[in-house]
Amino acid sequence: MDELIIAGRKFNSRLLIGTGKYSSSAVMAKAIEASGAEIVTVALRRVDITNQNDDMLTAIDRDKYLLLPNTSGARTADEAIRLSRLARAATGINWVKLEVTPDPYYLLPDPIETLKAAEILVKEGFVVLPYINADPILSKKLQDVGTATVMPLASPIGSNQGLKTRSAIEIIIEQANVPVVVDAGLGLPSHAAEAMEIGADAVLVNTAIATAADPVKMAESFKLAVQAGRMAFVSGAAAESQKASASSPLTGFLRNE
């Protein structure tokens, strides 16, 4: 069985889905259902005490989906740790997507604060899934401190540019001891399929689904793309042929054997 295993827990779906940017909780719930995802990310924000909105948490069936709180909004390790503890108090779940993004324009993750926070959170018993730029050394260091996965970005959040960091992600995948989840910037199902074809263990998609004209259909499309990409990877797709440059024969000396 080709299951995804994170922190000892098994999943059938390799598509993780985010819940931001939807037009309504109802659409969000339908899209999550269509995606087949089993892990759903959420964020923490102050309650708007002047305006009682829909509480989106009620739209997600906690028995069906694993809620993965993220620490979006945190700009430092301390803030991320604080948010993680709050999230754990809210849900009783100790899984956290660690996101430390001091830059409000590209929302790129801070490698130093992320590593600092990861080390502390792992010690406090959290299952840490860190969001990072596609940095192979950082990935190894995070694994050394005990994170459950690494989540390198394909391109900046919401940019929908696809696998701009492909070469680096390939190295991360080659060297990883934990599942690699490609997160951020996957704008099309073909991007998700590509990530799976090169060996990613899973992908996380939010913007491309939430902002599509038909999010439910787009969610299903991503689901199929992830499955197709994974199948291709497992079946050993042939790569581009290697061109050997013409040069004098190197094994002629063995002819006498």
Next chain:
Amino acid sequence: MSVIEKQIDIKNILADRGLDGWGKDIWMKRLGEIKPSEVEWALSRKPGYYVLDRLLILLSPAAENYLEQMAQIAHQVTLRRFGRTVRLYAPLYLSNYCVNGCVYCGFNKSNPFPRIRLSIEQALAEADIIAKEGFRDLLLVSSEDKEFISVDYLCELATKLRPKFSSISVEIYQMATDEYAKLFAAGIEGVTLYQETYDRDTYRKYHLSGPKADYDYRLSAPDSYAKAGMREIGIGALLGLSDWRLETLSLAEHAQYLMKHYWQSRVSFSFPRLRPAKDVDQSQFNLLSDKNLVQMILALRLCFADAGMTISTREPAYLRDHLVTLGITRMSAGSKTNPGGYTNHTGSVGQFEIDDKRTPAQIAAMLKSQNLEPVWKDWDAGFLLPPVSH
């Protein structure tokens, strides 16, 4: 520790895949069934792409018809990663006293011959000669003579050698992590140690007594020296004990495991091929042909683009001259495998017979003639260690 972590251990990896012996027949059958189309698939993958299946295919009898293509790719990959260079090193044998009874080895404790061990001063005299030849990369070798060639002896020797040699590594009996750590602190930056054979039955057959007779203990050695911080992790199998193709599969799994868990060190492969040795009956081995050895080197190079690959003077000159274009990155020259052999005053027994007897200068000339630069000094551990008083 999560459930998953417990499973990742080289012993379990080999056992799961039947590579420690029980799956021998299955693997041999698979090797025999590989088709040309599969070889073409394997060749089309990016250099450095390693999965067991790819290596299996490249090692198969079917791949023997593709050696030239493999060689061209291996040559290009090695050139890109390592440049037009080959590192040179010399072995310094410190002792041939041994407490182990390994059937294939010239130093087997039950072989009757006068044993010799070098004092620190004698070892330094040997090293002087080696340094005069131009070497700056030294490999200290010893059989299992822990009592005399102790951790303290090695640390003292390494400290005294550092002014002359920029890189010191060892190929000696297995020790504990904290002992390797002492060696590392004294300036020894690499350890080479061979599992000899990954097949448990074969291992039992050839390792009759002594600490080395314990397969699992032996298998854990690279973990110990990697944990101690060694920069160079050398592994290998003694080719000729078990089937070379299966050994290569096990060796590759071992390498990948080490690369993933000790990511700040470099894994290197060596290819010790059984050679005639005093008082050892050769008829019991599965000797490999030159073609087999070449296929092994090429297959590994295609799967591990960054691994070091070392060839010693066990191998004949003509073969070594070709191997330097096929993926080899480091070679010994002018080697003496008998303690005291460089100063030549003891007439002691060597571990195995040397074949390539050329001098270091001749080897260097050979490399230059192939447009390769002999590198005598690579990394200098001296940068990071406290200053040594001369």
Next chain:
Amino acid sequence: MNVLKVNGKEKTFAPDKMPATIVDLLKLLGIDSATVVAELDGQIIERANFAATALKDGQSIELVRFVGGG
């Protein structure tokens, strides 16, 4: 007058109208306690303890809940 800082904004209460516990504050604000996390003066308060946690003049409380995010 008593002052409570709620989500960064100061709220003043007549001494007899001051919410006694976190549960009382949430009821006052019309917030469903089942989905909210509270942090009082930097300390996280477990939901089970909302009713038992008294509020005092000058304290700062953060009320946080889950929203959509990637």
